[in-house]
Each structure stands twice: as C-alpha cells, then as structure tokens.
Amino acid sequence: MAGVYIHIPFCRSICHYCDFYRVASACDAGLYTDALKNELRLRAGYLRGEPVETIYFGGGTPSVLEADKIQEIIQAVSQFHGVAGNSEITLEANPDDLSDAYLRSLRELTSVNRLSIGVQSFLDRDLVLMNRRHTAAEACECVERAKEHGFADISVDLIYGIPGSTVADMAFNLNRLFNLEIQHLSAYHLTIEPKTVFYRKLEKGLITPVDEEDSHAQFTFLRKQAGNRGFIHYEISNWAKAGYFSRHNTGYWKGEAYIGLGPSAHSYDRVSRQWNVPDLRKYLRGITDEKPVFEKEVLTLNDHLNEVLLTSLRTMWGVDLQKIRQTFGLSVAETLMKGAEHYICSGHVRKEGNILTLTEDGYFISDAIVRDLMV
Numbered sequence: 227m228a229g230v231y232i233h234i235p236f237c238r239s240i241c242h243y244c245d246f247y248r249v250a251s252a253c254d255a256g257l258y259t260d261a262l263k264n265e266l267r268l269r270a271g272y273l274r275g276e277p278v279e280t281i282y283f284g285g286g287t288p289s290v291l292e293a294d295k296i297q298e299i300i301q302a303v304s305q306f307h308g309v310a311g312n313s314e315i316t317l318e319a320n321p322d323d324l325s326d327a328y329l330r331s332l333r334e335l336t337s338v339n340r341l342s343i344g345v346q347s348f349l350d351r352d353l354v355l356m357n358r359r360h361t362a363a364e365a366c367e368c369v370e371r372a373k374e375h376g377f378a379d380i381s382v383d384l385i386y387g388i389p390g391s392t393v394a395d396m397a398f399n400l401n402r403l404f405n406l407e408i409q410h411l412s413a414y415h416l417t418i419e420p421k422t423v424f425y426r427k428l429e430k431g432l433i434t435p436v437d438e439e440d441s442h443a444q445f446t447f448l449r450k451q452a453g454n455r456g457f458i459h460y461e462i463s464n465w466a467k468a469g470y471f472s473r474h475n476t477g478y479w480k481g482e483a484y485i486g487l488g489p490s491a492h493s494y495d496r497v498s499r500q501w502n503v504p505d506l507r508k509y510l511r512g513i514t515d516e517k518p519v520f521e522k523e524v525l526t527l528n529d530h531l532n533e534v535l536l537t538s539l540r541t542m543w544g545v546d547l548q549k550i551r552q553t554f555g556l557s558v559a560e561t562l563m564k565g566a567e568h569y570i571c572s573g574h575v576r577k578e579g580n581i582l583t584l585t586e587d588g589y590f591i592s593d594a595i596v597r598d599l600m601v
C-alpha cells in the first residue's frame with residue numbers, strides 16, 4: 227500500500243505555538259489546486275504503480291479549500307496514481323470552517339471519509355492563549371454537526387502541557403471529548419519552538435512552561451482515562467477505538483511508501499527521502515517550469531535502521547528484533563539489544579519475545595531513548 231500527503235499551507239490566522247510551514251494569506255484555490263494536479267502529473271511514476279490506499283490533506287488548514295477543489299485533487303490522485311476502493315481519505319479541519327454548508331458540500335461532492343479536527347483544548351482560556359479562532363462551545367458543536375452529516379470516523383487533536391495547565395484541566399478536556407463519542411484522539415505535548423509567539427513570550431518571561439512532573443502527570447492521566455474509555459494507545463500521541471487507527475499515519479510508522487505534494491511536503495519511496503521546497507512562491511514557480519524544487523537524500527543502511535527505530539519504537543507494535551536481524555544483520559541486532567538493556571533494566575523499555583516496546587515511563591523519555599539507540 228502507499229499513501230499520498232497533500233499540504234494545504236494556508237491559514238486564516240497564525241496560532242501562537244505553530245512552527246509548521248504555512249502562510250497567513252488568502253488561498254488562490256484555483257491556482258494552488260492546478261499546481262497540485264500538475265505536481266501529481268509530473269511525479270506520476272513516484273510510487274512505482276503501488277496502489278494508493280490513504281490520502282491525507284494536512285496543513286496549514288485544508289478546510290480553507292472548497293469541497294469541489296478537494297475532490298478535483300482526489301480525482302487527480304486517482305488519475306495519476308490509482309486509488310483503491312476502500313481508501314481512507316482524511317481532511318484536517320479547523321472547527322471554525324465546519325459550518326453546516328461546508329460539511330454538506332464535503333459529503334455531497336467529495337470522497338473524504340475521515341475528519342481530523344483541530345480542537346486543541348476545550349478550555350476557552352487555553353484557546354485564547356494559543357490564538358485559536360474558535361471557542362470550546364464551537365468545537366463541540368462542529369463535532370456534533372459532522373456526526374449529523376454522517377461522518378463516522380472523526381479524530382480530535384488536543385494539546386496538553388499548555389502553560390498554566392493542570393491534571394484537572396486534562397480531566398475537563400477528556401470529559402468533553404469522551405462525551406462527543408468520537409473514534410480517534412491525537413494528543414501532543416506542547417513544545418515551544420523558536421520563531422513562535424510562545425517562544426518570544428517565554429523569552430520575555432510572560433509564560434512559564436509546565437514542569438516535568440506536571441507534564442508526566444497529565445500524560446499518565448490521559449493514558450489511563452483513554453484506556454478506561456476503550457481507546458487503544460497505538461502510538462505515543464495517538465489513541466483510537468478498535469478499527470479506527472489512522473491508516474495513513476500507520477503507513478508512516480510501518481515504513482510504507484508515500485508521496486507528499488505541496489511546499490514543504492516530504493516523500494519516501496523506501497530508497498530515498500525527499501522534501502519539497504518550504505516556500506510557496508518557489509514551489510509554484512518550479513511546478514510552472516515543470517521542474518519541481520526539492521531536496522533528496524538517498525538512505526544508507528544506517529539511515530534505514532534509524533528510521534525503523536524512530537518510527538517503530540513509539541508504536542504499540544514496537545521494534546521487531548527478528549526483522550532487524552534479517553534486514554541489518556546479527557551484529558546490528560546485538561548492538562541494538564546491548565543499548566536497549568540499560569533501558570529494560572530501568573523499566574523504560576519492555577522486551578517480549580523479539581519485540582521491544584516502550585513502557586509508560588519510557589514514553590515520557592522516548593526522544594532520549596530513540597536518540598541513544600540510533601546509529
């Protein structure tokens with residue numbers, strides 16, 4: 227199977243924590259849609275005929291695109307790469323875009339069958355701090371509306387570890403979320419990245435990050451409560467009801483090939499990685515000249531091993547030592563095991579048969595563990 231990622235870089239306003247590639251300008255939908263269709267044509271051979279089973283519109287804010295444009299892009303994916311009948315087609319959407327009319331047009335004009343809604347918090351205080359464009363009540367209403375329009379595979383994004391947040395806030399957020407009876411939850415710990423408004427506020431002492439103990443407590447609470455409500459914790463930041471794992475993201479974590487379209491989008495064909503120029507103007511000029519602008523890196527065996535560690539260890543499927551032996555050799559697997567032993571003893575990594583997975587404590591220091599085990 228293969229996936230297609232489509233980056234829609236336009237945002238109506240800029241959130242104070244965001245460091246994604248995006249532009250705060252109105253989208254010339256016709257021009258941009260044509261560019262994506264041309265990129266699909268120019269890179270028609272990229273997936274070497276592998277059928278596409280997942281399409282993911284990410285951003286930026288994909289819900290700034292009208293439904294007819296979204297469907298034009300899906301049809302172009304089908305024309306140049308072939309889309310399997312039971313494909314998962316996800317649209318990331320902001321609550322303020324999910325009006326009755328927009329949801330109806332998505333249902334009537336597109337084959338989008340999964341929504342990933344950027345709620346981030348059900349607390350108005352946090353939404354104001356993050357400069358989100360919607361209120362908590364509007365977020366709840368849009369999820370209910372999406373369900374009424376027949377969307378039956380809905381994911382909600384939450385951000386935790388927001389300055390000033392507590393376990394009680396997490397309890398409040400989860401209570402609201404569980405009441406909505408959705409199928410999937412992505413919850414990310416806030417990281418304050420350079421060049422964001424939060425970073426400038428941090429430098430001026432206007433906000434204070436939550437300390438490690440509070441972060442840990444929020445994550446532990448989230449994990450326990452989500453488990454109690456029947457959500458499976460299948461990746462460090464992702465929980466889903468059985469049968470509702472994100473097939474697209476699972477493809478990334480299991481090393482499937484994917485093509486990424488639009489400025490800054492990454493692609494992977496199992497041999498190399500490449501990433502489009504993170505600049506809308508340069509991207510559009512490259513497509514007009516029929517010479518897409520991107521950088522490319524052919525992966526060495528070590529790069530491949532590092533990719534496997536980076537993507538697998540944070541999932542419930544973990545790292546399969548038997549596969550490591552077969553793909554990279556006995557000595558690589560032994561070195562990996564030697565590195566992992568320290569974390570097994572400290573209770574951060576679990577070994578069951580040939581499978582290494584993170585424990586609950588391990589999830590919390592996953593970056594350090596993966597960095598340490600990488601070649």
Ligand code: SF4
Pocket residue numbers: 236237238239240241244245246248285286287320344
């Ligand atoms: S978080 Fe999403 S909506 Fe907000 S600025 Fe970033 S890409 Fe745009």
